[in-house]
Amino acid sequence: MINTGFTGSGTLRFERHLALIFALLGVLLTGVITAHWLLVIEPLLRADAASRSHALAQAESRSLERLFSERCDQGALETELRATLGSILLIKDPATGTPFIRWIGLLLDYDLIDAPPGSLDISAGAATCAACFVAEIPLYHPRSHQLIGLATFHSSPEFLRRLIDNVRVRLLWIGLASLGLIGVAGVGARHLLHRLEAVENELRQAALTDPLTGIANRRALFARLTTELERAHRYPDQPCAIILIDLDHFKVINDSFGHAMGDEVLTKVAATLLRVVRKADLVGRYGGEEFLVILPHTDRCGAMHLAERVRIAIKALIWADPRVRLTVSGGICEAQGQTADALIEAADRKLYSAKAAGRDRMEG
Numbered sequence: 001m002i003n004t005g006f007t008g009s010g011t012l013r014f015e016r017h018l019a020l021i022f023a024l025l026g027v028l029l030t031g032v033i034t035a036h037w038l039l040v041i042e043p044l045l046r047a048d049a050a051s052r053s054h055a056l057a058q059a060e061s062r063s064l065e066r067l068f069s070e071r072c073d074q075g076a077l078e079t080e081l082r083a084t085l086g087s088i089l090l091i092k093d094p095a096t097g098t099p100f101i102r103w104i105g106l107l108l109d110y111d112l113i114d115a116p117p118g119s120l121d122i123s124a125g126a127a128t129c130a131a132c133f134v135a136e137i138p139l140y141h142p143r144s145h146q147l148i149g150l151a152t153f154h155s156s157p158e159f160l161r162r163l164i165d166n167v168r169v170r171l172l173w174i175g176l177a178s179l180g181l182i183g184v185a186g187v188g189a190r191h192l193l194h195r196l197e198a199v200e201n202e203l204r205q206a207a208l209t210d211p212l213t214g215i216a217n218r219r220a221l222f223a224r225l226t227t228e229l230e231r232a233h234r235y236p237d238q239p240c241a242i243i244l245i246d247l248d249h250f251k252v253i254n255d256s257f258g259h260a261m262g263d264e265v266l267t268k269v270a271a272t273l274l275r276v277v278r279k280a281d282l283v284g285r286y287g288g289e290e291f292l293v294i295l296p297h298t299d300r301c302g303a304m305h306l307a308e309r310v311r312i313a314i315k316a317l318i319w320a321d322p323r324v325r326l327t328v329s330g331g332i333c334e335a336q337g338q339t340a341d342a343l344i345e346a347a348d349r350k351l352y353s354a355k356a357a358g359r360d361r362m363e364g
Contacts (some may be wrong), residue, residue, distance in 0.1 A: 015193055026179050035176050037168075047166055053155035056100060060088045061151050064106070069142040073145040074350040078122065081106065085124040089243070102126050108149035110143065118123045131157040131252040175233050178271035212263060213270035216284030219224045220293050224289035225340045228296050232335050241303035241334040242345040243293040245273075245310065248327045258322055265326060269314055276313050277306065292344070300334040300364055307332050307362040329354040332364030 067080050085104050092099050103125035110117045132154040136359040208220035216224070225242070234242040247253075247269065254262040268290065273283040277293055286292040293310070295303050305329050314328050331350025335343055354363040 004214070007157075007296055008306070016191065018189055018193065021184065022182055022322075027181050029178055030175060033171060033178075037171060039282060041171075045167065046160065049157075049163070050133050052159075053100075055152070056133035056155065057137050057151070057153035060091075060101070060153070061139060063088070063138050064151055065142055066115070067187060068139075068148060073121060074110055077115070078120055081120060082124065083124060085122070089158070091127050093159060096158060096162065098154060098156055098195055100159070102129065102132060102156050103154040105152045106139075106149060107152070108139075109147065109260075112146055112148050122341065125154070129154070129157070133157065133160075133281060135190040144231040148167050169217040209272075210285040213285055215270045215274065216282055218284070218286055219285060221282065221294065222285040222340055225343070228294060229335055229338075229340060231296070232252050238297055240300040241295045241298045241300055241332060242340055242343060242347050243303055243310070243330050243332050244330050244344065244351050245293065245306045245307075245330040246285065246355070247289040248350055248355075253324060253326070257324060261319075261321065261324065264320070265324070268317060268319075269326075269328075272313050272317065273310060276310050288334065302333060303332045303334065304364045306361065308362070311360070327360035329359045330362045 062082065062083055067077065067084060070284065079113040085106075088101055088104060089099055103123065105123035106121055108115075108120050113120065135153045137151045137153065138147055139151055141148050177326065208213070208217060208223075210217040228240045232238055247265065248261065250265070250361065253265060266285070266289065270283065270285065273291060273293065276285055276293075276354050280296055281298075282294040284294075293306075295306065298306070311328055311330065314326060317326060319326070329351060331347040331352070331354060333343055333347040333350060338346070353359045357363070
């Protein structure tokens with residue numbers, strides 16, 4: 001991996017933002033489902049249950065009204081009323097066995113009924129409950145159609161509770177499934193992001209790598225050198241130097257032994273440079289048979305020492321064809337506030353001096 005001095009924290013930030021977006025999407029979906037339940041579904045279920053309870057009470061009140069059409073004394077009427085109330089209370093939900101109506105109370109108008117006041121104001125059933133549905137149904141005389149009283153029905157809320165529980169469970173599963181899909185989408189998006197990041201890194205590496213030798217190319221060298229020169233300018237106690245290396249008589253090797261041998265020479269020299277230099281240094285192919293070594297935190301003296309080690313290591317290389325002999329020449333220059341182009345030009349002049357002095361040497 002070529003280190004040009006750049007960092008890739010943008011992808012990490014985007015990944016965090018993506019995770020935040022999916023988390024907010026999950027929270028939003030949960031909020032929408034909860035709000036829809038509280039504001040729409042539950043009120044509709046309650047209204048529907050209240051309407052059904054009122055309809056049941058109204059239907060059962062007809063059986064009470066029919067009792068007043070028969071001519072009978074007070075005792076018989078009371079007995080009939082209690083029997084009818086008891087039969088109404090026996091009506092149960094087949095699924096749970098819970099009575100639909102828990103309590104019934106009668107309040108009659110004795111101006112229209114031949115009975116002592118309060119004698120027929122009877123009630124039946126269990127104690128009333130706060131959650132019961134209350135339906136007050138007016139009672140009319142079957143023949144005269146006059147209002148003769150009021151029947152109050154307290155219907156059991158169990159049916160509504162069971163219905164609400166069933167709907168809640170379904171909504172819970174729908175919510176969990178939706179959150180699961182969001183989670184899967186988030187994982188998929190994250191995986192895709194990692195794949196895109198990997199492809200981006202591969203493309204970036206390809207753009208910064210010499211295809212033959214696998215080391216940094218000219219573009220990567222200039223990017224890193226510019227960064228190191230800026231650091232050296234900000235911090236004078238952190239010098240920076242470069243070594244510009246040229247293979248002696250490389251054209252002769254190409255012409256005499258073929259381009260395959262020339263490629264092998266370039267590749268092996270690149271590998272040797274990587275082996276000799278430090279991890280903090282950057283080795284790159286500057287162009288043709290020229291290589292550039294960037295040495296952060298290194299002055300001219302340190303660069304000269306490293307350049308000599310490089311020269312000796314390359315000269316000692318053994319080739320498949322014993323007729324091949326390879327030496328290198330180099331120019332060393334320490335940064336003194338100049339630009340990257342000016343520094344390389346100064347090193348190139350030192351390299352020219354080394355060539356003019358007989359090659360196989362380093363000038364600094």
